[in-house]
Amino acid sequence: MRNISDIIEGYLKSIIEHEDNGTAEIKRNEVAEKFQCVPSQINYVIKTRFTIERGYAVESKRGGGGYIRIHRIQTNSRKELVDHILDSLQEGASSVMTEDIIYRLLAEQAVSKREARLMLAGIEHAAKHYPLQERDAIRARVLQAMLFSLLYEQSE
Template sequence: MARLSDIIEEFIKDMFEENNKGELQIQRNELANYFSCAPSQINYVLTTRFTTEKGYYIESKRGGGGYITIKRVEFNENTSLAEVINEKIGEWITYDKAIKIIEGLLEARIINNREAALMKVAINDRNLGSEFGIRNKIRANILKAMIMVVLSLNV
């Protein structure tokens, strides 16, 4: 059986699909009531499942009913992909953060399952084989290069 966090995540993603605007406004307490859970459970889902690494941006508004706006970052011809990639990855990146970025690209259908699997295995610590201090730098360079190649082939 699915965990409540998974169910809430899928519910919010379904709302995105129905909305079809790339932006969704929800009320945390209303959603918590709907799922008969604490508002902190909604916060948990938002902070762990709708991260910038996965292509989401969250704005919360205090007062006025406590609305939370979730925006999906869309890549288009006006967005410099190199800038986005360099900003998200930077000079170094941990394995966990890299996996979140890959899963975000997969979820946004920018890459497919095969490409995601290849990226994950290429950035794995065992395959990098370098000393601990420079692994994250090597991982960042490999991940940036792979994403740029995949994106240039998908144009």
């Protein structure tokens, strides 16, 4: 059975998909009321499920007329997607961040399911033998190498 976060995520994604511009503008309290949950649950879903790594940009305006706007980041090509991801890896990559990036690559059909599984396994295996403080840098370097390989494959 799906939990409330999964249901809210699905609802927000359906709004985004039905909009021509790929943007959903919501009022947190209205969505919370719809799902009979606390507004902080909506914040949690947006913060964890609508990240840059997953291909979303979020902006908000507080106050009485406030809103939360979730925009799907569209890329025009596989190369543009990979370049965008490579830029985001300059400061390292947490385990969650690398998973989100790989799932985005899979969702946008830049990699196959098999490639995604191999990437996830390879990144975690490479990082697990290093001290905690070094793992983010190792994950980022391994993922960058994999992404450069994808770009090279595409240009052949």
